[in-house]
Amino acid sequence: MSALEEIRNRFKNDHFATDVTGIVIDSAQPGKAVCSITLEERHMNENNVPMGGAVFTLADFTFAIAANGYSDRKTVSQNVSITFLAPAKGKRLIAEASCLREGRTTALYMADVRDELGTYVAHAVVNGYVIN
Numbered sequence: 001m002s003a004l005e006e007i008r009n010r011f012k013n014d015h016f017a018t019d020v021t022g023i024v025i026d027s028a029q030p031g032k033a034v035c036s037i038t039l040e041e042r043h044m045n046e047n048n049v050p051m052g053g054a055v056f057t058l059a060d061f062t063f064a065i066a067a068n069g070y071s072d073r074k075t076v077s078q079n080v081s082i083t084f085l086a087p088a089k090g091k092r093l094i095a096e097a098s099c100l101r102e103g104r105t106t107a108l109y110m111a112d113v114r115d116e117l118g119t120y121v122a123h124a125v126v127n128g129y130v131i132n
Contacts, residue, residue, distance in 0.1 A: 004028055007069045017061040021054060025065055031099035033065035038092050049087035050121075056082055059111040059124040062095035066109060067128050075107055078129035084122050090115030097126075105130050 001009075008025050017023045021043070026034040037043070037058050045051040060077055067075040097111040107128035113121045 003070070007065065011065065011069075014061065014064070017057060017064075021057050023058055023061050026094070028065050028069040030070040031066055031102070033062050033069060033097050034094065035062040035065060035097075036092055036094045039088065039090075047087070050093060052082075052084060055084065055088075055093065055113055055122050056080070056124070058093055058095045059097070059113055059122060060126070062097040062111050063109050063124070063126040063128070066097040066099060066111075067107060074131045075128040076131055077126055078106070079127040080124055082122055082124040085120050087119075088115040088121050089119050090117040092116045093121060 007028050012018055021037060023035050023037050026036050035058060039050055043050050043054040059082060060080060093113055093115055095111050095113045097109055099107060099109050101108045109126040109128060111124040111126060115121060
C-alpha cells in the first residue's frame with residue numbers, strides 16, 4: 001500500500017469531511033497536502049455558490065492532512081482565519097495547504113482554495129496545536 005493510500009485509509013474515519021462533504025485527498029507529503037471536492041447542489045448556498053462552511057471544511061481538512069499525514073504527532077486546529085476572496089465559478093474546489101512553521105507545541109499553516117478554472121476562492125491561516 002502506498003503512503004497516500006495509507007493516509008486516505010487513516011483519515012476515512014473523518015466522516016464529516018469524507019462522507020458528508022465528499023472531500024478527496026489528492027496528494028500529501030510532509031507538511032503539504034492537496035484535497036478537492038466536486039461541487040454538488042448540497043454544497044451550494046442561496047446564491048448558488050459554495051457555502052462558506054464547505055469551503056472552510058475543505059481548507060481545514062487539507063490542513064489536517066498536511067499537518068498529520070506524515071507525522072506521529074497529532075496537531076489540531078487551534079485558530080483558523082479564513083478570507084473568502086471570490087465565489088467559485090467552476091465545478092470543483094482544490095485546496096493546497098503548506099506548513100509555514102512547526103514548533104514543539106504549535107504550528108502555522110496556510111491553505112489556499114481555488115476552483116479548477118483558477119479562481120482564487122479563499123485563503124486560510126491555521127494555527128495548529130500539538131496535542132501529544
